[in-house]
Amino acid sequence: MADPHRLKLLSALVKAELCVCDLAAVVKMSESAVSHQLRLLRNLHLVKYRREGRNVYYSLANDRIVNLYQEVAEHLDET
Numbered sequence: 452m453a454d455p456h457r458l459k460l461l462s463a464l465v466k467a468e469l470c471v472c473d474l475a476a477v478v479k480m481s482e483s484a485v486s487h488q489l490r491l492l493r494n495l496h497l498v499k500y501r502r503e504g505r506n507v508y509y510s511l512a513n514d515r516i517v518n519l520y521q522e523v524a525e526h527l528d529e530t
Contacts, residue, residue, distance in 0.1 A: 454488070456478065456480060456484070456488050457488050457491065457492060459477075459478040460474060460478060460485065460488055460489065460492065460498075461492070461497065461498075461511070461516075461520050462520070462524075463477045463478060464498060464509060464510055464511050465511065465517055465520055465521070467510075468508050468509065468510040469508065469509060469510075470506045470507060470508050470509070471485050471486055471489070471507060471509070472506075474489075474509065489509055496512055497511065497512055497516055498510065498511055498512055498516075499511075499512045
């Protein structure tokens with residue numbers, strides 16, 4: 452989880468469910484790189500996805516992940 456790209460992706464997903472193309476624009480990475488990072492996050496059970504036509508939308512896996520992310524972000528703000 453120390454990878455800054457993954458943290459940026461999680462940060463974006465705390466706010467909203469997003470497709471790969473939107474995530475790529477938010478974190479300023481290629482869609483291929485974002486897909487790779489999302490695959491790693493899926494394997495860690497931190498994000499989930501759903502298909503809608505040709506698009507795949509990602510969100511955080513559950514509320515515990517949201518709470519955990521917010522606690523870590525608050526802790527980092529304090530230091």
